[in-house]
Amino acid sequence: MTVPTVEFVSDGGTVTAVTAAPGTTAMRAATGAGVQGIVGECGGQMMCSTCHVYVQPDRLEELPEMEPDEDEMLDLTAAPRRPESRLSCQIVLDEQLDGLRLTMPSHQV
Amino acid sequence: MDPIVVVGAGHAGAQLAVSLRESGYDGPVLLLGGEGEVPYQRPPLSKAYLHGGNASELPFRPAEAYAALGVDLETGVDVTALDQEAAAVVLADGRRLRYSTVVLATGAEAAVPPLPGTALPGVHTLVTRADADALSADLAATDRLVVIGGGVVGLEVATTARKRGLDVVVIEATDRLMGRMLGADLSRVLLDRHRAGGVDIRLDLQAAEIVAGADGRVAGVRLVDGVVLPAGAVLIGIGARPRVEVAAAAGLAVDGGVLVDQEFRTADPRVRAIGDCAAVVGPDGVQRYRSVQNATDQARRLAALLTGALPVPAAVPWFWSEQAGCRIQIAGDLASADRYLVRAGRRGGTTVFGFRDGVLVGAESVDDAASHLAVRTLLAHVPPTFDDFLDPDVDLRDLVARSRSATSLSG
Numbered sequence: 001m002t003v004p005t006v007e008f009v010s011d012g013g014t015v016t017a018v019t020a021a022p023g024t025t026a027m028r029a030a031t032g033a034g035v036q037g038i039v040g041e042c043g044g045q046m047m048c049s050t051c052h053v054y055v056q057p058d059r060l061e062e063l064p065e066m067e068p069d070e071d072e073m074l075d076l077t078a079a080p081r082r083p084e085s086r087l088s089c090q091i092v093l094d095e096q097l098d099g100l101r102l103t104m105p106s107h108q109v
Numbered sequence: 110m111d112p113i114v115v116v117g118a119g120h121a122g123a124q125l126a127v128s129l130r131e132s133g134y135d136g137p138v139l140l141l142g143g144e145g146e147v148p149y150q151r152p153p154l155s156k157a158y159l160h161g162g163n164a165s166e167l168p169f170r171p172a173e174a175y176a177a178l179g180v181d182l183e184t185g186v187d188v189t190a191l192d193q194e195a196a197a198v199v200l201a202d203g204r205r206l207r208y209s210t211v212v213l214a215t216g217a218e219a220a221v222p223p224l225p226g227t228a229l230p231g232v233h234t235l236v237t238r239a240d241a242d243a244l245s246a247d248l249a250a251t252d253r254l255v256v257i258g259g260g261v262v263g264l265e266v267a268t269t270a271r272k273r274g275l276d277v278v279v280i281e282a283t284d285r286l287m288g289r290m291l292g293a294d295l296s297r298v299l300l301d302r303h304r305a306g307g308v309d310i311r312l313d314l315q316a317a318e319i320v321a322g323a324d325g326r327v328a329g330v331r332l333v334d335g336v337v338l339p340a341g342a343v344l345i346g347i348g349a350r351p352r353v354e355v356a357a358a359a360g361l362a363v364d365g366g367v368l369v370d371q372e373f374r375t376a377d378p379r380v381r382a383i384g385d386c387a388a389v390v391g392p393d394g395v396q397r398y399r400s401v402q403n404a405t406d407q408a409r410r411l412a413a414l415l416t417g418a419l420p421v422p423a424a425v426p427w428f429w430s431e432q433a434g435c436r437i438q439i440a441g442d443l444a445s446a447d448r449y450l451v452r453a454g455r456r457g458g459t460t461v462f463g464f465r466d467g468v469l470v471g472a473e474s475v476d477d478a479a480s481h482l483a484v485r486t487l488l489a490h491v492p493p494t495f496d497d498f499l500d501p502d503v504d505l506r507d508l509v510a511r512s513r514s515a516t517s518l519s520g
Contacts, residue, residue, distance in 0.1 A: 032170045034178060036131060041405060043150045047429045049482055068456060075506055077487060085493035
């Protein structure tokens with residue numbers, strides 16, 4: 001079984017690859033590995049929008065559709081929303097998402 | 110070089126250790142936790158974790174991550190005293206560890222009312238993971254829970270216990286739920302939602318005694334009117350007391366928390382305090398917020414102060430709770446408002462906005478995360494006025510855009 005790896009790209013271009021147990025959210029994978037640029041203040045309860053990421057556009061469709069709550073919160077992130085914006089606490093990693101690249105915005109709060 | 114010693118490895122202490130490194134500090138950091146566990150998140154303890162959640166989901170980061178950061182983490186360590194003259198912390202096992210700076214991040218403990226029976230088996234408070242495990246075991250062994258106190262922890266546990274199939278009664282001494290945090294309107298919404306969810310809520314009622322059964326375990330709660338509510342488990346949720354014993358014994362000023370200035374300094378500049386145990390003296394008086402956001406915000410700001418990194422502006426205070434199937438969010442300082450406006454969210458839910466002298470100062474929401482987030486942004490930039498809200502169709506996102514651009518123009 002493949003352990004999914006996710007690549008976090010900082011605003012400055014530094015890439016950090018993190019492996020995560022399947023079922024872990026991208027937010028928890030990042031905070032657990034100490035990736036700077038993902039805050040996740042509410043612990044993944046969709047309360048704070050401080051785990052905003054830009055998903056690599058060609059893999060955006062592989063993610064489950066976002067809930068209306070997430071959609072609304074993305075209108076109010078600290079850094080600008082883009083079409084490929086998601087909250088990383090809502091991205092559950094599995095084998096299919098292996099190698100996913102997530103770019104972090106310049107600031108989260 | 111003596112380390113920065115952080116006493117307490119909860120949200121504030123663990124964040125401080127990490128933020129020191131992120132701020133560029135490369136000296137030794139010693140993080141001392143009183144519990145024998147890797148630092149973990151507390152909000153799930155009354156919710157997902159209590160419902161049967163996975164313990165591996167709780168830690169902020171794995172134990173190895175602290176070593177990788179060069180943070181020396183010791184858990185299961187009780188600090189019993191400060192020796193300010195020697196600049197050392199004294200541990201329960203007799204060790205004395207010198208510090209360059211010591212930061213008290215000892216948090217808070219549950220308050221317990223002066224009632225007979227609070228020490229009986231089956232009577233719980235909830236602050237730590239061990240508390241949650243003990244409560245969970247008792248919830249599995251009974252079908253009746255009585256909660257004393259209609260505040261956040263009590264109501265979140267009541268919700269979880271209902272989900273686990275128990276009969277739940279909440280007794281609250283005042284005339285409304287979450288009275289210290291929520292205004293009357295949302296408090297009533299919350300009451301309705303809990304009752305609709307099958308929680309039996311009794312307001313304006315006080316417990317007189319927690320009574321034991323023949324087996325010596327808790328059997329019920331006797332109320333002041335003499336009625337006995339049967340219970341196989343009791344949760345006490347009447348608030349928290351900051352843990353200030355070490356500071357007080359060292360002769361540092363304590364008043365509803367360890368008194369510190371706005372740079373988190375006690376009278377001894379090498380002793381600082383942050384998080385739930387701290388009370389910050391500022392121009393508007395003494396402030397003590399008890400929230401995850403406050404703990405982590407103070408930790409980030411102290412890390413910047415200790416390392417000379419760029420100052421981190423104070424975050425807008427915010428707080429959340431999930432209970433009775435609703436999401437409650439509070440931002441800013443609603444208590445200081447002199448005028449209120451209630452508005453429906455775009456997708457249902459309600460937000461109460463508060464204004465002082467015509468300017469937005471805070472808001473509380475039920476099921477309206479977008480309005481909540483908007484208010485946090487508005488308060489961090491140029492807050493709008495009451496008049497800005499007079500148009501019932503005004504879109505908060507437009508106000509946010511305007512507020513942000515006003516800040517960048519002026520800044």
